[in-house]
Every structure is written in structure tokens, then in C-alpha cells.
Amino acid sequence: MNALAATSRNFKQAAKLLGLDSKLEKSLLIPFREIKVECTIPKDDGTLASYVGFRVQHDNARGPMKGGIRYHHEVDPDEVNALAQLMTWKTAVANIPYGGAKGGIGCSPGELSISELERLTRVFTQKIHDLIGIHTDVPAPDMGTNSQTMAWILDEYSKFHGYSPAVVTGKPVDLGGSLGRDAATGRGVLFATEALLAEHGKGIAGQRFVIQGFGNVGSWAAQLISEAGGKVIAISDVTGAVKNSNGLDIAKLMKHSSENRGIKGFNGGDAIDPRSLLTEECDVLIPAALGGILSKKGVLILPDILANSGGVTVSYFEWVQGFMWDEEKVNNELKTYMTRGFRDVKEMCKSHNCDLRMGAFTLGVNRVARATNGTAGFVVICG
Numbered sequence: 001m002n003a004l005a006a007t008s009r010n011f012k013q014a015a016k017l018l019g020l021d022s023k024l025e026k027s028l029l030i031p032f033r034e035i036k037v038e039c040t041i042p043k044d045d046g047t048l049a050s051y052v053g054f055r056v057q058h059d060n061a062r063g064p065m066k067g068g069i070r071y072h073h074e075v076d077p078d079e080v081n082a083l084a085q086l087m088t089w090k091t092a093v094a095n096i097p098y099g100g101a102k103g104g105i106g107c108s109p110g111e112l113s114i115s116e117l118e119r120l121t122r123v124f125t126q127k128i129h130d131l132i133g134i135h136t137d138v139p140a141p142d143m144g145t146n147s148q149t150m151a152w153i154l155d156e157y158s159k160f161h162g163y164s165p166a167v168v169t170g171k172p173v174d175l176g177g178s179l180g181r182d183a184a185t186g187r188g189v190l191f192a193t194e195a196l197l198a199e200h201g202k203g204i205a206g207q208r209f210v211i212q213g214f215g216n217v218g219s220w221a222a223q224l225i226s227e228a229g230g231k232v233i234a235i236s237d238v239t240g241a242v243k244n245s246n247g248l249d250i251a252k253l254m255k256h257s258s259e260n261r262g263i264k265g266f267n268g269g270d271a272i273d274p275r276s277l278l279t280e281e282c283d284v285l286i287p288a289a290l291g292g293i294l295s296k297k298g299v300l301i302l303p304d305i306l307a308n309s310g311g312v313t314v315s316y317f318e319w320v321q322g323f324m325w326d327e328e329k330v331n332n333e334l335k336t337y338m339t340r341g342f343r344d345v346k347e348m349c350k351s352h353n354c355d356l357r358m359g360a361f362t363l364g365v366n367r368v369a370r371a372t373n374g375t376a377g378f379v380v381i382c383g
């Protein structure tokens with residue numbers, strides 16, 4: 001089942017549990033706007049290269065649409081649609097006043113130079129600048145993009161609309177970004193996992209973790225989990241996978257990975273087949289690369305729209321902090337939001353007699369449905 005079909009199936013199941021009116025259900029499923037643009041840039045060698053960029057704006061009943069921009073060779077309209085819809089439920093689960101959107105460009109960022117990436121990002125921004133904005137749609141980093149990408153979008157957007165730092169989040173701190181945003185998704189994963197383990201009378205310390213992906217989310221999660229006493233026994237990235245049953249030295253692995261553009265060749269453990277990573281015996285498996293891999297029965301799943309909501313939550317803090325919060329305040333507030341999100345999901349599980357994934361979907365869908373009912377007929381929110 002592709003990502004959009006799987007996401008829509010979860011939505012429909014939640015709508016059924018909530019007893020949503022069928023017309024409302026239909027309107028919540030259909031995206032607000034789908035954008036597809038052609039982006040042609042000169043490569044460094046003077047030849048032209050064309051890429052396809054997408055932005056799907058799913059829903060704005062609870063606030064401006066919000067979500068990352070992904071650079072990956074597998075980006076396609078169905079995937080971006082699914083991810084945009086998930087952002088709508090995710091911001092509602094986190095209870096921050098945003099809707100949902102997602103964007104992406106089908107490209108291999110590792111094969112482009114910095115100046116090619118800059119040109120591609122600027123052309124993409126030129127194509128979508130009149131459809132995003134502080135009150136409509138606020139992009140952020142996702143897989144294959146980072147704070148530098150956001151700085152280019154901000155700069156390009158500002159040429160058309162005047163200086164607009166709030167048009168993106170996940171910016172460099174020097175340009176008004178928030179302390180702690182880089183680590184926020186990984187830190188949110190830690191807080192959500194702590195909340196789940198506490199339900200079972202356990203803590204992070206002593207648990208065995210396996211992590212797929214060692215980029216922004218995976219590397220921060222690994223670092224924070226190992227600081228909290230967890231044992232990270234295996235990690236993979238696009239270059240390979242490594243295992244050490246006594247626990248990997250994450251600081252050394254990070255140094256190796258940044259010097260070698262990947263974890264391949266790390267000598268602090270045994271190289272294993274990346275395909276076997278997902279079946280390594282462990283207490284907690286954290287998929288921090290691509291989506292759509294977990295459906296096995298009998299495994300307790302902390303749903304992504306809760307577990308990885310730390311990034312967008314700190315994006316919201318970035319957006320609203322009038323003067324810069326110190327990192328401790330950011331992290332403390334994040335813990336409050338993540339713990340509250342977990343508690344709210346558990347309440348939905350109890351009242352609807354469902355698992356955590358459906359608890360998160362019913363929570364998110366219910367909040368968006370209430371906001372939609374509250375505005376329908378009175379206010380038209382334009383994008």
C-alpha cells in the first residue's frame with residue numbers, strides 16, 4: 001500500500017470511530033491546494049538540469065499550513081500528499097495553531113554542490129513565493145534539507161515580499177532561528193519514548209535501541225538516548241549499518257560520519273547488512289529515515305504523528321518567541337508539549353478503545369474537525 005493510501009486509511013478509520021459526518025470526512029481528506037512546479041537550473045559545469053518540485057497544502061482550519069520541504073530522489077506527488085495530510089493531524093496532536101503542508105523536490109541532494117542546491121532552492125522559491133507566507137503556509141526543514149536551505153528560502157522570498165523572517169522556521173539562529181530546533185525532533189522522540197516506557201514501569205537507561213537513519217533526527221536521538229543511559233546497539237544510514245551489542249560510542253560515530261559522509265567504515269562495531277537492521281533484536285526501534293515500514297502485529301508502535309512532533313513544536317516556539325528563549329526553556333517547554341501530547345493520545349485510546357496509532361489519529365482528526373465546524377459558514381480562511 002502506498003503512503004497516501006495508508007494515511008487515508010488511518011484517517012477514515014479515525015473518522016469512523018469519531019462518527020464524523022460523511023461530507024466533513026470528505027472535505028478533510030481533500031487537500032486545500034496541490035502545487036507542482038518545474039525547476040530548471042544551470043549546473044556548475046554549465047549544462048541545464050530540470051527538477052520537479054511539489055508543495056501540498058492540506059488543511060488550514062487550525063492555522064497557517066505548516067510542514068517541511070524534503071529533497072530526495074523518491075519524492076513524488078502521492079508521498080508529498082500523504083506527508084502533508086500527516087502534518088495536519090500532527091500539528092493538531094501537538095496542539096499548536098497550525099494546519100498541515102509538505103513540500104519536496106525530486107533530486108539527490110548528495111550529488112549536488114552547495115551552489116547547485118542554492119540555485120535549486122531559489123528557483124523553487126521563485127515558483128511558489130506567492131502561495132506561501134506567514135499567514136498561509138510556513139515551510140521548514142525535512143529530510144535532505146536544513147537551516148541553510150531555510151536561509152535561502154527566506155532570502156529569496158524577502159526579495160518579493162520584504163524581509164519576512166517568519167515565512168520559514170528551522171532557520172539558522174543568526175537569522176532568528178530558535179535555539180534547540182536542530183535537536184528538537186530527536187529530543188521529542190526521547191521525551192515521547194520516556195513517556196511510553198514510564199507506562200510500563202521502565203526508563204531509557206538500560207534499554208537497547210536500534211535506529212534507522214543517522215541524519216538530523218537519528219543522530220540527535222542517538223546522542224540524547226545514550227546520554228540518558230540507553231544502549232544504542234545498531235544504527236544504519238544510506239551508506240551502511242553498524243552494530244555493537246555493548247552500545248555504540250555515539251560521539252565517535254558522529255565524528256566519523258561527518259568526516260566520511262556516512263557511517264560506513266566505522267570501526268567501533270561490526271558492519272552489518274542494512275536490510276537486517278529492522279529485524280535486530282532490541283527493546284525500542286526508531287525509524288528515522290523513510291516512512292512506511294512498521295505494521296507488524298504484536299509490536300507496540302508509538303505513532304509518528306506523536307513521536308516526531310518535537311520538530312514542528314519547536315518550529316512553533318521559533319515562530320512566536322518575541323525575544324530569544326534560552327535552550328533550557330525551549331527544551332522544558334518541548335517536554336511539556338510532548339508529555340501532554342502522549343497523555344491526550346492515551347485518553348483517546350481509552351475513550352475509543354483503540355491502539356496508540358488510532359488514538360493519535362482520532363485526537364488529531366477530532367481537533368481539526370471541531371475547528372472546521374467552528375468556522376464553516378462563518379469565516380472563510382483564504383490561502
Ligand SMILES: NC(=O)C1=CN([C@@H]2O[C@H](COP(=O)(O)OP(=O)(O)OC[C@H]3O[C@@H](n4cnc5c(N)ncnc54)[C@H](O)[C@@H]3O)[C@@H](O)[C@H]2O)C=CC1
Binds near residue numbers: 142143215238311
Ligand atoms: N528534521 C525534522 O525536524 C523532522 C524529520 N522528520 C522525519 O524524520 C526522518 C528523517 O529526517 P531527517 O533526519 O531530518 O533527514 P536527514 O536527511 O537529516 O537524514 C536522513 C538519514 O536517513 C538515512 N537514510 C536514507 N535512506 C535510508 C535507507 N534506505 N536506509 C537507512 N538509512 C537511510 C540517511 O543516510 C540519513 O542518515 C524523515 O522521514 C523526516 O520526514 C519528521 C519530523 C521532523
Ligand SMILES: O=C(O)CCC(=O)C(=O)O
Binds near residue numbers: 068090140142313
Ligand atoms: O518544523 C516544521 O514545521 C515541520 C517539520 C516536518 O516536516 C515534520 O514534522 O514532519
